[in-house]
Amino acid sequence: MTEASSTSHDSIRAVRWQGDHLRLLDQRRLPSEETYIDCRSVDDVVDAIRDLAVRGAPAIGISAAWGVVLAARNDPGKLDAALSALRAARPTAVNLMWALDRMKKAIVRNSSADALADEAQAIQDEDLAANRHMGELGAGLLDADTGVLTHCNTGSLATAGYGTALGVIRAGVDSGRIARVFAGETRPWLQGARLTMWELLRDGIPATLVADSAAAHLMKSGQVQWVVVGADRIAANGDTANKIGTYQLAISAKHHGVRFMVVAPSSTVDMSTPDGEAIDIELRSPDELFAYAGQRTVAAGAQAWNPVFDVTPASLIDAIVTELGVVHRPDEAGMNRLFGNVR
Numbered sequence: 548m549t550e551a552s553s554t555s556h557d558s559i560r561a562v563r564w565q566g567d568h569l570r571l572l573d574q575r576r577l578p579s580e581e582t583y584i585d586c587r588s589v590d591d592v593v594d595a596i597r598d599l600a601v602r603g604a605p606a607i608g609i610s611a612a613w614g615v616v617l618a619a620r621n622d623p624g625k626l627d628a629a630l631s632a633l634r635a636a637r638p639t640a641v642n643l644m645w646a647l648d649r650m651k652k653a654i655v656r657n658s659s660a661d662a663l664a665d666e667a668q669a670i671q672d673e674d675l676a677a678n679r680h681m682g683e684l685g686a687g688l689l690d691a692d693t694g695v696l697t698h699c700n701t702g703s704l705a706t707a708g709y710g711t712a713l714g715v716i717r718a719g720v721d722s723g724r725i726a727r728v729f730a731g732e733t734r735p736w737l738q739g740a741r742l743t744m745w746e747l748l749r750d751g752i753p754a755t756l757v758a759d760s761a762a763a764h765l766m767k768s769g770q771v772q773w774v775v776v777g778a779d780r781i782a783a784n785g786d787t788a789n790k791i792g793t794y795q796l797a798i799s800a801k802h803h804g805v806r807f808m809v810v811a812p813s814s815t816v817d818m819s820t821p822d823g824e825a826i827d828i829e830l831r832s833p834d835e836l837f838a839y840a841g842q843r844t845v846a847a848g849a850q851a852w853n854p855v856f857d858v859t860p861a862s863l864i865d866a867i868v869t870e871l872g873v874v875h876r877p878d879e880a881g882m883n884r885l886f887g888n889v890r
Contacts, residue, residue: 556717556750559703562601562609564668567620569613571601574704578745586610589618589629596636596643599736603705604779604815605674607637608646612667615650619660626654638827641780645814646670674707677812677870678714685715685775685810685868686722693719694727694771696762699790700742701777701810711777711810713746715868720752727770728754731762733790735835735853759792766803774800778811778867783886785861785877786823787811791854797863806865813869816886823858831855 561572569586575598576582584600586592592614595601601610611633618629634647653666689695695716702713709717719725728747733739740756747754757765765771774796780788787793787809800807820826833851837843845851867874867882874881 556720556752557703557709558750559746560708561704562606562613562671562707564613564616564664564671569610569617571595571610572704573600574602574742575600577704577741586614587617588621589614589632592617593632593636596633602738603700604642604777605678605706605711605812606704608642608814609667609671609674609707611636611643612646612650612670615647615654616660616663616667619654619658619663623658623660626658638829641817641820642812642814671707674812675709678706678709678711679718680870681711681810681812681868682709682714682718684870684873685712685808685866686718686724688808688866688868688873689719689724689773691724692726693724693773694729695719695725695773695775696729696731696757696765696771696796696805697743697774698731698739698776698793698796699733700738700746702743702746704742704746705777711812712775712808713743715775715808715810716747716752717750728752729757729765729771730754731757731759731792731796733792734759735839738790762796763799763803766799766805771805773806773808775808775810778809778815779856780820780826781809781811781816781867781882782820782822782826783818783882784822784879785864785867785874785882786826787859787861787864787867788823788826788828788856789859791857794857794859797859801863807859807863808866808868809859809864810868813871813886816869816882818882818886823860826856826858828857829855 563570571584573582702710730739730743778787831853836851837845861877867877
C-alpha cells in the first residue's frame with residue numbers, strides 16, 4: 548500500500564497537544580456538534596476519560612500520557628498522585644495502564660515536562676504508525692467483494708488516527724477488497740450510530756447502520772463475510788474484552804460461518820492476564836440505560852445492569868491482528884510465540 552492510500556479516508560484527529568494544554572474532540576456531542584474540550588490540568592484529563600469525552604482504549608492511553616505532562620508542568624511534586632488518579636479513571640482498557648507505566652519509566656529517566664512531552668508524543672506517533680500497519684495486515688486477510696460488520700467505534704476517534712478495526716476497513720476500501728460496510732448501533736451509548744457512522748461518512752466511506760439486534764439476521768443474509776472489531780484487553784490465551792455486545796456477535800458469526808477478526812495494538816495485549824475470567828469488567832451507572840439525550844425512556848422504579856464490556860473466548864476468534872503480526876486461531880501457544888517477550 549502506498550503512503551497516499553494509507554492516509555486517504557483519514558482526516559480526523561481527536562487528541563491534539565496544543566503546546567501547553569490538551570485538546571480533545573468531545574465525543575459525547577457527536578454527531579450533532581464538533582466541540583472541543585481544553586484540558587489544562589491532570590484533573591481535567593481524568594474527568595474527560597471517566598465521563599467518556601474521550602474513549603477508545605488507545606486514545607485513553609494517549610490522553611493519560613498527556614495528562615502526566617500537564618501534571619509535570621503544573622505541579623511536578625505530585626506526579627505519583629497524578630499517575631494514581633489517571634490509573635483509576637477507567638479499569639478495563641489495558642492501554643491506559645500501559646501508557647502510564649511507560650510514562651512512569653520516563654519520569655525515572657527525566658521528570659521534566661519537556662522530556663515527558665517527548666515521550667507522550669512518541670506514544671501518539673507510534674500508535675498512528677501501528678494503526679496504518681495493522682490496516683495493511685488485516686486488509687490482506689480479506690477476499691475481494693467482502694462485506695464487513697463492525698461494532699462500537701475503533702477509528703480515528705478512538706486512537707491517534709486511522710484506527711484499529713476501522714483502519715482495516717479503511718485499508719480494505721482503499722485496496723478494493725471491501726464492498727460493503729455495516730456498523731452496529733452499539734447501545735447504550737450508540738458509539739456505532741453516533742461515532743462510527745459519522746467518521747466513515749465524513750471520510751467518504753459508504754456505510755450502512757443496523758440495529759444491534761439485526762446482526763444475526765444480517766449475517767444470515769450472506770452480506771457479511773467478516774466481523775472486524777477492536778479490543779480493550781487481550782489475555783494471554785487470546786480471550787478478548789471489547790465493547791458489550793461483541794461476544795454475541797462472535798457467537799452469531801460462528802453459527803453463520805462468518806469470520807471474526809480482532810484488531811488492536813500490542814499494548815492491548817496483557818500477557819499477565821491469563822484468560823478472560825481474570826479481566827476486570829467495568830460496570831457503569833444503571834442511569835445510562837434509563838434515558839437517552841436527557842429524556843427518560845424507562846418506567847420509574849426499574850432496575851438495570853450495565854456492564855460496559857464483555858469477553859469473547861479465543862475459540863470464537865479467527866485472527867488477532869497487531870502491528871507485530873497476526874495470530875491465527877489464537878490460543879496460549881500462538882499468543883506466546885508473538886507476545887511472550889513483549890513485556
